Amino acid sequence: MLVLLALFGLTAATLLDRRQSTDPAAAPDPTVQTTRGTEASDLDSRDTDQAPLTAREVFPGSTLAVGESRAGYNVLRTHSSASCPVAATGEMADLLVRLGCNQVVRATLRAPDEEYLVTAGLFNLTDRSSAERARERIRQILDERQGRFNGLPVGDETEGIATAPARVGWQVRGHYLAYAVVARTDGTTIRSGDTKVREILFDLLELHLNRGVLDRRAAGGIANQPTAGPTEGAGDQNGSTQD
Template sequence: MVQRRWHRFAGRHAHTGPRHARPSGISELLARPQKRTWQAFTTGLGIFAMLGVCGLSSFFIVADERQGRDAQASGAPPQVSVLRDISSREVDPEPLTPAEVFPGPEVVVDPARPAYRVLATRADRRCATAASGDIGVLLTDLGCAQVVRGTLRAPAGGYLVTAGIFNLDDVAGADWAREKIKSMVDGEHGRFQGLRAGKGTEAIVLSSARVGWHVRGHFLVYCVTARADGRPIPPGDAGAGQILTDMLELYLRGTVLEKRAVVSPSP
């Protein structure tokens, strides 16, 4: 009797079980299409992104090929810069000229700023005319063959400027001069000479001028700056510092000697 009752209970339980399990089966059936839809969406999104990347890459390739064809059709060769050796006067024998150093009435260092106005230019074979004392002797001993210089009026601040280039034998001599000149200037055993450019420019030849110098190749570049009213330039003067940077780094080294050191071959 006990076993028979148990079997009846078990049968009733087995019969009623599926009725309660039916909702979960329906939920599973409903979830499967949603899962397939999400998988299809993410798969499609990945394919779309991949096609977008491939399409963009193809666009760049086609654009590059099109530019190459256009360049060939126009007959314009690619611009190639070739370096010219300016390490010595032996390999760079062409002398400097005022037209090379100061080709126009103005010196434009930065198109966003006003230009420097060129007042006078001069070329000398005797380098001692632009450097006095021990500096002149040193440059002569190092084989200085010429100096080209010019006097300019700065666009602001009432400054006068003399900037120039000494043409030495080789880069070793130029580097040696750069190192030795500082002690000569500090000890007042020599100085760079400003170039007078008519009335109102007398201050450029005064001893109170600010000076700077640098080298590139076998050339020594220098700059003399003075106030047009003859007053001394105070230490740390921002205007004078900007002039030295403009003339030495940006113009004489970065423009004039850059053109001499870099050759753009003709087609």
């Protein structure tokens, strides 16, 4: 059944059936625009933004303070890999490889209220065009149940991020694809219209990864020109066995 969501202007995807995962390893304000500019920038290609991401750059501390309340997300684990398929399954993993993804940096965090777990991160693609193609294809892959983003468990108490019903959001800026997978800590299904999940997706995708990490990268000498605003998507995914 197609589930249409209204997460800060994000495009919804279908609800997927969750099978046990074996992977070890939107804003409260609906007026947020999905695209805030068209100006080209150094972030639009790895040719002009050559320095690889690092876990320290993307998740610099043990606590991540974002949002109006500045409440802290507890960073439980960070992970960086030159193999993008480690963070996805099936057609999602194949898509990332085809579009030139050469790096993923991600972390698993516990939300301030401790009721939700999040795996969020950045995929490093070849250029803006590749990232946009990935964004457009993700929805179809989720709809057809051909792949998903992997949650990154840290231990027994965090297995829900890999196995529980999850809400997923994604966003493109330049040659980066940002994503976040949100699940309840107790493993129960996320209710339709859960405003807390909307806040978490906005905090991690927009406030931290876009306005924080990528703004700093664009302004800090690695890539030193203003960049176009992100384009976004969101939907639901349930767990699947890793291919």
